[in-house]
Every structure is written in structure tokens, then in C-alpha cells.
Amino acid sequence: MREENTSSVQAAPQEGAYVTGIFLVVLVAVVVLMLLPSRTQVKNASASAPESSPTKVAEVKAAAPAADGGYGGASDSKAAAEAPTTGKTIHYALKTNFGGEPAMSYIGVGGEIEGKVNPTLTAEVGDTIKITLVNADGTLHNFVMPAFGIKATDVAQKGTESVVEFVATTPGEFEYYCEIPGHQQIGMKGLFKITGTVQAGERAALADAKSQEPATAEPVNEPAPAASNAVSIVRNPADVPPPVGNRPPMTLRVDMSTVEVTGILADGTTFNYFTFDGKVPGPMLRVRIGDTVEFHLKNDDKSLFPHSIDLHAVTGPGGGAVYTQTTPGGETAFVFKAINVGLYVYHCATASIPHHISSGMYGLILVEPEGGLPPVDREFYVMQGEIYTDHDFGTQGHLNFDAAKMSHEQPEYFVFNGAVGGLTSDQNALRAKVGETVRIYFGVGGPNFISSFHVIGEIFDRVYDQASLTAAPLTDVQTTIVPTGGATMVEFKVDVPGRYILVDHSLSRLERGLAGYLIVEGETQPEIFEGTQGESAGH
Numbered sequence: 001m002r003e004e005n006t007s008s009v010q011a012a013p014q015e016g017a018y019v020t021g022i023f024l025v026v027l028v029a030v031v032v033l034m035l036l037p038s039r040t041q042v043k044n045a046s047a048s049a050p051e052s053s054p055t056k057v058a059e060v061k062a063a064a065p066a067a068d069g070g071y072g073g074a075s076d077s078k079a080a081a082e083a084p085t086t087g088k089t090i091h092y093a094l095k096t097n098f099g100g101e102p103a104m105s106y107i108g109v110g111g112e113i114e115g116k117v118n119p120t121l122t123a124e125v126g127d128t129i130k131i132t133l134v135n136a137d138g139t140l141h142n143f144v145m146p147a148f149g150i151k152a153t154d155v156a157q158k159g160t161e162s163v164v165e166f167v168a169t170t171p172g173e174f175e176y177y178c179e180i181p182g183h184q185q186i187g188m189k190g191l192f193k194i195t196g197t198v199q200a201g202e203r204a205a206l207a208d209a210k211s212q213e214p215a216t217a218e219p220v221n222e223p224a225p226a227a228s229n230a231v232s233i234v235r236n237p238a239d240v241p242p243p244v245g246n247r248p249p250m251t252l253r254v255d256m257s258t259v260e261v262t263g264i265l266a267d268g269t270t271f272n273y274f275t276f277d278g279k280v281p282g283p284m285l286r287v288r289i290g291d292t293v294e295f296h297l298k299n300d301d302k303s304l305f306p307h308s309i310d311l312h313a314v315t316g317p318g319g320g321a322v323y324t325q326t327t328p329g330g331e332t333a334f335v336f337k338a339i340n341v342g343l344y345v346y347h348c349a350t351a352s353i354p355h356h357i358s359s360g361m362y363g364l365i366l367v368e369p370e371g372g373l374p375p376v377d378r379e380f381y382v383m384q385g386e387i388y389t390d391h392d393f394g395t396q397g398h399l400n401f402d403a404a405k406m407s408h409e410q411p412e413y414f415v416f417n418g419a420v421g422g423l424t425s426d427q428n429a430l431r432a433k434v435g436e437t438v439r440i441y442f443g444v445g446g447p448n449f450i451s452s453f454h455v456i457g458e459i460f461d462r463v464y465d466q467a468s469l470t471a472a473p474l475t476d477v478q479t480t481i482v483p484t485g486g487a488t489m490v491e492f493k494v495d496v497p498g499r500y501i502l503v504d505h506s507l508s509r510l511e512r513g514l515a516g517y518l519i520v521e522g523e524t525q526p527e528i529f530e531g532t533q534g535e536s537a538g539h
Contacts, residue, residue: 087123087124087125087126087127087128087168088127088128089127089128089129089130090123090127090128090129090130091130091131091132092108092113092121092129092130092131092132093108093109093110093131093132093133093134094106094107094108094109094119094131094132094133094134094143095107095109095133095134095135095136096133096134096135096136096137096139096141096155096178096188097117097136097137098137098139098306098325098327099137099325101187102117102118102186102187102188103186103187103325103351104178104183104186104187104188104351105117105118105187105188106118106119106143106178106188106190107136109134118187118188118189118190119190120190120191120192120193121176121190121191121192121193122192122193122194122195123168123192123193123194123195124168124194124195124196125168125169125170125171125194125195125196125197126167126168126169126196127167127168127194128165128166128167128168129165129166129167129168130163130164130165131143131152131163131164131165132161132162132163133152133155133161133162133163133164134155134159134160134161135155135156135157135158135159135160135161136158136159137158137327138157138158138327138328138329139156139303139304139305139306139327139328140154140155140156140180140304140305141154141155141178141180141183141188142154142155142162142178142179142180143162143164143176143177143178144176144177144178144179145166145174145175145176145192146175147170147172147174147175148166148169148174150164150166151164151179152164154180156304168194170194171194171195171196171197172193172194173191173192173193173194174191174192174193174194175189175190175191175192176189176190176191176192177189177190180305181351181352181355181401181403181406182350182351182352182353182355183351183352185351185352186351222397223390223391223395223396223397223398223399223400224397224398225397225398226268226269226270226396226397226398227262227270227398229262230262230263230264230270231261231262231263231264232263232264232419233261233263233264233273233275233278233279233280233360233418233419234279234280234417234418234419234422234423234425234428235279235280235281235282235283235381235417235418236427236428237380237381237382237417237423237428237430237516238378238379238380238381238430238431239283239284239381240284240286240379240380240381240441241284241285241286242286243286243368243372243373243375244286244287244288244368244372245372246371246372247288248290249288249289249290249291249292250291250292251291251292251293251294252287252291252292252293252294253293253294253296254285254293254294254295254296255296255298256276256277256282256283256295256296256297256298256309257276257277257278257297257298257299257300258274258275258276258297258298258299258300258303258307258326258348258361259275259276259277259278259300259303260272260273260274260275260300260302260303260304260305261273261274261275261278262398263275263280263360263418263419264419265387265389265399265413265419265420266394266413266419266420266421266513267396267420268396268397269394269395269396269397269398269399269420270397270398270399271359271387271389271398271399271400271401272359272400272401273359273360273418274305274307274348274356274359274360274361275360275361276309276348276361276363279418280360280362280383280385280415280417280418280419281360281362281363281364281381281383281385281417281418281443281445282346282361282362282363283363284363284364284365284366284381284441285311285346285363285364285365285366286365286366286368287338287365287366287367287368288338288367288368288369288370288372289338289339289340289341289367289368289369289370290337290338290339290370291337291338291367292335292336292337292338293335293336293337293338294333294335295309295311295320295324295333295334295335295336296331296332296333297309297324297326297331297332297333298326298330298331299326299327299328299329299330299331300328300329301328301329302328303328303329304328305328305350305356306325306326306327306328306350307326307348307350307356307361308320308321308324308325308326308332308348308349308350309321309324309346309347309348309349310346310347310348310349311336311344311346311365312344312345312346312365312485313338313340313342313344313346313365313367314336315336315339315340316334316336318349319346319349320334320336321349321350325350338367340367341367341368341369341469341470342366342367342467342468342469342470343364343365343366343367343441343443343464343467343469343487343488343489344364344365344366344367344467344487345362345363345364345365345443345444345445345485345486345487346362346363346364346365347361347362347363347445347485348361348362352403352406353447354406354446354447354448355401355403355406357385357445357446357447358385358386358387358388358401358406358411358445358446358447359387359401360385360418360445361445362383362385362443362445362446363383363443363445364381364383364441364443364487366441368469369469369470373469376437376438376439376491377432377433377436377437377438378430378431378432378436378437378438378439379438379439379440379441380430380438380439380440380441381440381441382416382417382423382430382440382441382442382443382502382516383416383417383442383443383444383445384414384415384416384442384443384444384445384451384453384482384504384514385414385415385418385444385445385446385447386411386413386414386415386446386447386448386449387411387412387413387414387415388401388402388403388405388406388410388411388412389401389402389405389412389413390402390405391412392412393412393413393512393513406447406448409448409449411448411449411512412512413512413513414449414504414509414512414513414514415513415514416502416514416515416516417516419513420513421513421515422516423502423515423516423517424515424516424517429516429517429518429519430502430516430517430518430519431518431519431520431521432494432518432519432520432521433494433520433521433522434494434495434496434497434520434521434522434523434525435493435494435495435522436493436494437491437492437493437494438491438492438493438494438518439489439490439491440489440490440491441487441489442482442487442488442489442490443467443482443486443487443488444482444483444484444485444486444487445484445485446484446485447484447485448484449484449506449509450481450482450483450484451481451482451504451506452479452480452481452504452505452506453479453480453481453482453488453490453502453503453504453505454478454479454480454502454503454504454505455492455500455501455502455503455518456500456501456502456503457496457498457500457501458492458494458500458518459476459477459478459492460474460476460477460478460480460490460491460492461475461476461491461492461493462474462475462490462491462492463475463477463480463488463489463490464488464489464490465480465488466483466486466487466488467486467487467488467489469489473491477490479505494518494520495525495528495529496520496524496525496528496529497520497521497522497523497524497525498520499517499518499519499520500517500518500519500520501515501516501517501518502515502516502517502518503515
């Protein structure tokens with residue numbers, strides 16, 4: 001028993017050693033397996049590790065789409081997936097508006113901007129923005145955002161559209177506006193807010209997206225050829241209505257049209273004029289004190305701009321301008337009573353007012369006193385203005401209006417009745433005979449420069465200073481100052497035959513087109529003047 005017991009006791013330690021060995025082998029294997037990750041673990045670890053240049057995933061909540069699904073800030077997820085940027089594609093639509101408050105504006109179409117005036121548009125850095133501009137008022141407009149160098153093509157006709165697309169590369173608040181002269185100033189502007197930051201890894205993607213944008217062509221400095229269909233816009237200075245005489249007050253109807261004309265500025269040079277009734281200046285109007293005037297203004301349906309009229313003879317809001325803001329093809333009207341005697345300027349008063357005036361929209365209205373003015377032999381109608389062009393004085397071709405030069409008061413041209421030397425041609429020169437009395441109704445449309453009106457070789461017998469016809473006139477005046485938006489009436493007898501030059505005695509303007517001729521015919525008057533003209537006649 002004991003042996004058995006002894007044997008039994010000796011066998012137990014051998015079995016335990018065997019089990020222990022197996023356990024150690026298994027343990028080592030487990031440890032090795034734990035230290036050697038599987039291919040799946042390597043792949044997952046790689047996927048979860050952050051990249052040095054992360055790509056931003058768009059997770060911004062999109063604005064609600066418009067009813068047609070196309071406008072109003074709706075996100076295009078498919079386009080976002082395909083776009084070479086880090087964000088989504090957002091669509092906005094804006095329609096143009098003329099009238100109301102402000103006078104001109106953009107109106108949001110669709111989604112969160114529906115019906116909002118000059119809505120604030122939003123996006124995040126990396127988003128692709130598509131903006132559709134819809135012309136809803138029939139006047140010329142566009143859309144620019146200079147911070148991103150974008151401009152929508154001009155839309156001129158009602159219902160036409162223009163689309164711009166760009167990538168929001170920089171956070172901040174940026175102004176958008178219409179760059180047609182005056183439109184921004186009277187309210188056609190809004191804000192574009194871009195949020196977010198540009199991380200290191202996004203810069204390359206955004207730069208790549210920007211590099212895909214079409215290159216901007218270098219500006220061409222040469223003007224287009226002169227327009228072959230250009231017409232003369234010079235109003236003949238003899239185009240003066242007859243005197244009212246000694247009639248009683250009456251009710252009159254006046255109809256006037258605003259017409260945009262491609263006109264002849266100088267030989268070989270054309271320009272886009274704005275006119276009243278197709279000529280510069282507009283027609284001279286003639287009424288008497290106490291008359292009631294029913295005034296109707298029609299804007300030609302081919303016009304690209306709205307127009308209006310402010311008559312300085314009118315006592316009432318805006319001189320009529322408040323009631324005559326007229327869109328292309330439209331007609332407006334108002335009634336006024338002439339309660340002040342005098343010679344008054346009228347002009348367009350639609351923004352940009354100096355743009356419209358300098359392009360030719362000015363004229364004179366005469367309110368005669370009871371019994372009328374004293375009779376004279378000849379009456380003439382002359383107005384002075386300046387023109388701001390995108391090329392230097394004397395450049396041939398078709399020149400365009402330059403808003404920057406206008407705002408800095410740097411005109412290229414000074415003109416009588418709308419064009420260079422407009423009153424020096426045989427057709428449009430002033431004409432009189434020796435011994436006749438001449439009356440000139442003279443005004444300055446401007447918009448910026450006064451005139452020192454002078455007729456070389458003549459003295460004004462009477463000057464109705466500031467066009468006051470109820471005060472005694474000045475006499476024996478050589479030169480009279482006429483302010484912008486002002487007028488005068490001068491009278492003088494012509495005693496000696498010859499050619500007399502109308503000038504602004506700021507004489508450098510003579511070299512920029514400002515001259516007119518008064519041709520006086522008749523017998524010589526040696527008792528007044530006698531001489532022999534040399535080869536060089538000076539004037």
C-alpha cells in the first residue's frame with residue numbers, strides 16, 4: 001500500500017510539469033498574436049488617423065429652396081460632391097426693382113430671401129455661389145461684387161437674365177451693388193456675408209478652384225469705331241417758340257419725350273446721348289405768368305434708362321421730378337401753375353442726375369410777364385454743358401460715359417448745344433443783320449461748371465442777371481457769370497458785319513469744343529469800326 005502510495009505520490013509532479021509547459025506555450029502565442037495586429041486592424045488604424053491636409057466636408061444646413069427648386073439659397077448636394085472646392089453649391093436669385101423705398105433695389109427671389117429688399121446673402125468659405133440676376137423693371141442694371149472681381153452681364157430688357165458663379169474664398173462682409181451710374185447711390189446695394197475659416201489643407205483646394213476660373217482679358221484701350229448710324233443732336237439756336245404776346249392766362253398741354261440717341265460729338269467721334277425730344281438742349285418751353293400747364297412725359301420704349309424732369313419754374317415736389325420717374329415705354333404727368341416770371345433751367349432728375357444731365361438732358365422754360373417781353377429782331381436759344389468720356393478729347397471712335405471722371409469733375413468736352421463746335425456750322429450758326437437787336441436766352445446745364453458767357457467783339461447792352469426778368473437789367477456788360485442750373489437773358493444791337501464768337505471766357509474750354517458763331521451781314525460801318533484783315537486773323 002505504501003509503495004502504491006509512494007508511486008502515486010511520485011507520478012503527480014510529472015503530470016503537473018507537463019500541464020505547466022503547455023500553458024506557457026499558449027501564453028506566449030497569445031502574447032505574440034496581441035503584438036502582431038491583423039491587416040484589418042492596420043487598415044482601420046490608417047482610416048482613423050488624422051491627415052496632415054484634411055478636406056472639409058460640408059455640413060452646413062442649406063437654405064430652403066424656392067418653389068421652383070432653383071433659387072433662394074438651395075444647396076446642390078450633387079454639385080457639391082463634384083465641385084473642386086471644400087463646400088456646397090448655393091443658388092441665389094435677385095430681381096431688379098425701380099420705384100418704392102429705396103428708389104432702386106434688388107429683391108430676393110425664393111427661399112429665405114423671398115421678397116426681401118437688398119437681401120443679405122450668406123455662404124461659407126469653400127462654397128460655390130451661383131447668382132441669377134433677373135431684370136424685372138425694363139431698365140438697365142447689373143450686379144458686381146468687386147471684392148471677388150465678379151460682374152454679371154448687363155440686363156436691359158424686362159425678363160432677361162444674367163448668371164455669375166464664383167467660389168467663396170475669403171471670410172468677411174462684402175458689398176454687392178449695381179454699377180450703372182447712380183443706381184448704387186439711390187439704394188441698389190446689399191451685403192454678402194461669408195463665414196468660416198480657411199484651414200491649411202483647404203487653401204490648396206480653394207486655390208485650385210480659383211485657378212479654374214476663366215482668365216480676365218486685358219482691358220482694351222482703343223475705342224470702338226464711330227457709330228455709322230449717329231445723328232446730329234445739335235438743336236438749332238433759332239428754334240425758339242413765338243412770344244406769348246398780350247394774351248390772358250390759359251391752360252396749356254406740353255408733351256415731351258425722353259430719347260436715348262447715338263449722336264455725333266465731333267468729326268469722327270460719336271457718343272450715347274440722353275435727350276429731351278432727340279436734341280440738346282431739349283425744346284425751349286414758353287408760357288406766361290398765370291398759365292396752367294398740363295405736363296406729360298413719355299420715355300421712349302427703346303430707352304435703357306428711366307428718366308424724369310425737374311423744371312426750376314415749378315413750385316412743387318422736385319419741380320415735377322417726384323411725379324415723372326418714368327420707365328422705358330412709360331408715361332407720367334402732372335399739372336402746375338406758372339407763378340414766377342423768369343427764365344428757368346429744366347433737367348432730368350433721375351439718378352445718377354449728373355450722368356443724365358451731362359449726357360444732354362437739360363433745357364430752358366421761359367415764363368413771360370403779363371403783356372410779354374419787349375420785341376426784338378432775333379431770338380436765340382443757347383445752352384452750355386460738359387461731357388465726360390472714357391477717352392481723351394479729340395479721340396476718334398465711339399466714346400462712352402466715364403463715371404469716375406464725372407465724380408472728379410474732369411470733363412473731356414465743353415459744348416454749346418451738345419457737340420463740339422455745334423454752333424459753328426453753316427447750318428447752326430446764329431445769324432443776324434447789321435442794325436438788328438439780338439436776344440440770347442442762355443443757360444448752363446452743367447452739371448458742374450459755371451460759365452463766363454461772352455461774345456467776342458460785342459458788348460451786352462442789357463443783361464437780365466440770373467435771368468430775373470422783373471428786376472432792372474444790368475447795362476453795358478462785357479461778360480456775365482451764369483451758374484450751373486442757372487440762366488441769363490442778354491440783349492445787344494449788332495452794329496458791324498462780321499463773325500462773332502460765343503465763348504465761355506474760361507478760354508481753355510474753347511480748346512475743348514466750346515465755341516459758337518454769330519454771323520452778322522450787312523453794310524460796313526466805318527464810323528464804328530474799320531480795318532484790314534491780315535492773313536492771321538486771331539479769332
